[in-house]
Amino acid sequence: MYQYDVIDQRIVDERVRQFRDQTNRFLSGELSEDEFRPLRLQNGLYIQRHAPMLRVAIPYGVLSTRQLRMLAFIARRYDRGFGHFSTRQNIQYNWPKLEDVPDILEHLATVQMHAIQTSGNCVRNVTTDHFAGVAQDEIVDPLVWAELLRQWSTFHPEFAFLPRKFKIAIVGADNDRAATLVHDIGIQAVRSESGEIGFRIIVGGGLGRTPIIGHVVREFLPWRHLLTYLDAILRVYNRYGRRDNKYKARIKILVKERSPAEFREAVEAEWKHLEDGPGTLVAEEVARVEARFVRPAYRELPAIDAAHEHRLRAEPAYGRWVSRNVHAHQQDGYCAVSVSLKQHGLPPGDATAEHMDAVADLADRFSFGEVRVTHEQNLVLPHVELRLLAELWGELKALRLATPNIGLLTNIIACPGGDFCSLANAVSIPVAEAIQARFDDLDYLHDIGELDLNISGCMNSCGHHHVGHIGILGVDKGGEEWYQISIGGRQGSDAALGKVIGPSFARAQVPDVIEQLVHVYLAHRESEVERFVDVVRRLGVEPFKEAVYANAD
Amino acid sequence: MPTLIKGRRVVSDSWVFLADEALVPESGPVYVTLKRWLAERESLSARTAAVGVLLSPADDPENLASDIGRFALIAVEFPAFTDGRGYSTARLLRERYGYQGEMRAVGDVLRDQVFLLARCGFDALALRDDQNVESAIAAFADFSEVYQNAADRPGLFARRLAASAGGAR
Numbered sequence A: 001m002y003q004y005d006v007i008d009q010r011i012v013d014e015r016v017r018q019f020r021d022q023t024n025r026f027l028s029g030e031l032s033e034d035e036f037r038p039l040r041l042q043n044g045l046y047i048q049r050h051a052p053m054l055r056v057a058i059p060y061g062v063l064s065t066r067q068l069r070m071l072a073f074i075a076r077r078y079d080r081g082f083g084h085f086s087t088r089q090n091i092q093y094n095w096p097k098l099e100d101v102p103d104i105l106e107h108l109a110t111v112q113m114h115a116i117q118t119s120g121n122c123v124r125n126v127t128t129d130h131f132a133g134v135a136q137d138e139i140v141d142p143l144v145w146a147e148l149l150r151q152w153s154t155f156h157p158e159f160a161f162l163p164r165k166f167k168i169a170i171v172g173a174d175n176d177r178a179a180t181l182v183h184d185i186g187i188q189a190v191r192s193e194s195g196e197i198g199f200r201i202i203v204g205g206g207l208g209r210t211p212i213i214g215h216v217v218r219e220f221l222p223w224r225h226l227l228t229y230l231d232a233i234l235r236v237y238n239r240y241g242r243r244d245n246k247y248k249a250r251i252k253i254l255v256k257e258r259s260p261a262e263f264r265e266a267v268e269a270e271w272k273h274l275e276d277g278p279g280t281l282v283a284e285e286v287a288r289v290e291a292r293f294v295r296p297a298y299r300e301l302p303a304i305d306a307a308h309e310h311r312l313r314a315e316p317a318y319g320r321w322v323s324r325n326v327h328a329h330q331q332d333g334y335c336a337v338s339v340s341l342k343q344h345g346l347p348p349g350d351a352t353a354e355h356m357d358a359v360a361d362l363a364d365r366f367s368f369g370e371v372r373v374t375h376e377q378n379l380v381l382p383h384v385e386l387r388l389l390a391e392l393w394g395e396l397k398a399l400r401l402a403t404p405n406i407g408l409l410t411n412i413i414a415c416p417g418g419d420f421c422s423l424a425n426a427v428s429i430p431v432a433e434a435i436q437a438r439f440d441d442l443d444y445l446h447d448i449g450e451l452d453l454n455i456s457g458c459m460n461s462c463g464h465h466h467v468g469h470i471g472i473l474g475v476d477k478g479g480e481e482w483y484q485i486s487i488g489g490r491q492g493s494d495a496a497l498g499k500v501i502g503p504s505f506a507r508a509q510v511p512d513v514i515e516q517l518v519h520v521y522l523a524h525r526e527s528e529v530e531r532f533v534d535v536v537r538r539l540g541v542e543p544f545k546e547a548v549y550a551n552a553d
Numbered sequence B: 001m002p003t004l005i006k007g008r009r010v011v012s013d014s015w016v017f018l019a020d021e022a023l024v025p026e027s028g029p030v031y032v033t034l035k036r037w038l039a040e041r042e043s044l045s046a047r048t049a050a051v052g053v054l055l056s057p058a059d060d061p062e063n064l065a066s067d068i069g070r071f072a073l074i075a076v077e078f079p080a081f082t083d084g085r086g087y088s089t090a091r092l093l094r095e096r097y098g099y100q101g102e103m104r105a106v107g108d109v110l111r112d113q114v115f116l117l118a119r120c121g122f123d124a125l126a127l128r129d130d131q132n133v134e135s136a137i138a139a140f141a142d143f144s145e146v147y148q149n150a151a152d153r154p155g156l157f158a159r160r161l162a163a164s165a166g167g168a169r
């Protein structure tokens, strides 16, 4: 985990003071609502359906237990006892009072946290692989680079008022767990043949109302040039991105309208001026940031733990949990454990203050005091000893946080939707709950196998429905809530956008439709290894469509 | 009249903006749109009094590159404070085209952008009328440290490195 130095701390403290002053000026009427809006948004503060919503940054999804306990404290003291982990590795509070927000930020600053740039038309909180430093398919640990990006983007003076929001994700493994192909900029850390670290730079991907897979603008950018190259991309976007229509203002539209090749040329021409300039990274700086990461002091352990192996065979429920929620680790004798925030009696991604405290206690006992937040809205204990795994499983079960459903249908990704969000066409959480209730038989769920189901309450696509194997989108039909269903989307290295199967459905029909889709899949799969999304790829949407709409009549 | 802040102090403004159709006065500093500058470059340069240019957000500052030493003022317009193009314009003028004269932010110039504007190379701010001047001057000190390199100073890591190299010697 990265530890702030005095300057990092001072900048965050000064931000609290600045925002307190801005809030006071707004409350006294000196700042108009229009003038305050962009300022509060750049601090993650929305005014929405019931109350303000505050989005707190969890930079690249890494939390210390001290930080997690602070999040619990804030949930209790300023909210209604819970928080919502979002698909961008942040946490959202839905009930804080506007005048309390400066105090909340002051509390956060004491544990090296903030809400800087979690919303607004600026460079947002950078996201990465939740298995960074853990995954066996990792080529480069992205955390140091993610922290360098955090510092570079924090109050970047040139890019505070971009045409629209700007999201960057970075990954360093074969499997793209950070969805870099659907970000404004996706960064894939790679190594050259000589072992030098560099980055593949992808621009112009995104979901929302115009979903697009990003374009590679640089196959290999040597690491020194990372920040200057981003400056060049952002400058081209800041100067030429559309500002006349907010629906056409994302960088993906600029890339599309200019053509990727022409956009790339503009970036390269701009970068020629910045290349080797004062923004160029140096090895000393990378080493300095690296040294501020406290890494776990792993013990020397055998790769295989006999008791664990025995239990896997003897206790099917344990085996089932391990098969879904436990992940291989780079370090012998260790593993990473997903804590499922799905199907524990709360909406997807929600956690109570008690859960947060309990997970913090477990992370202190089992995982070097470190927790990760995933873009699938779950938590991860990243460094658990295999020989203690069964003990941890027992603890998680007692907390109802051991649902063995990571990667399965009930691990639903859902945005807050119409229950909270003023932009929504329809609710998402009750739909997720209805589907989870329909598929609560664990044997059946495991038999269905891997299936990502994503729900968004409107075209803004916060629930990433385009990349769900099954995607559900809330639409408005004459003031009523309807749901459009798409299939065949996927995230990762071969990301693809789902196809809509046909006219939308009323809310009550949705669980039936999902069940029919699953039946078609089960009837057509060639083996258990062939996943739902593979069958869609092989057969197309037709058989699914036929079944669903034949029965609908 | 907007209040003009320069060098973190309120100063009086001797510059007059000339609309495109207005007659050019014999004396006194004036500034004109980029369009007018490009059309009347010769006659405007022939004046003995100082000349400046006003850039709108969409104007490309590269148009001024070859004449950069001739201007005593470049004003960059912010039609709305949420239109961030002027920040790039300013950095290009300072860092790429080497402009050293007065660079002034005009238009929707508010207290809460002062710190960013200064970082991008603005040394003069024509504050919107309703702004609290003391508060705007205080805003130059909103933050005591910054990470990125920009027009005002090198990035934190470059300064750190220079300091440690200096210390080692």
Ligand code: SF4
Pocket: A415, A416, A417, A418, A421, A422, A423, A424, A425, A456, A457, A458, A459, A460, A461, A462, A463
């Ligand atoms: S997808 Fe729409 S409804 Fe859901 S959180 Fe985003 S804006 Fe709100």
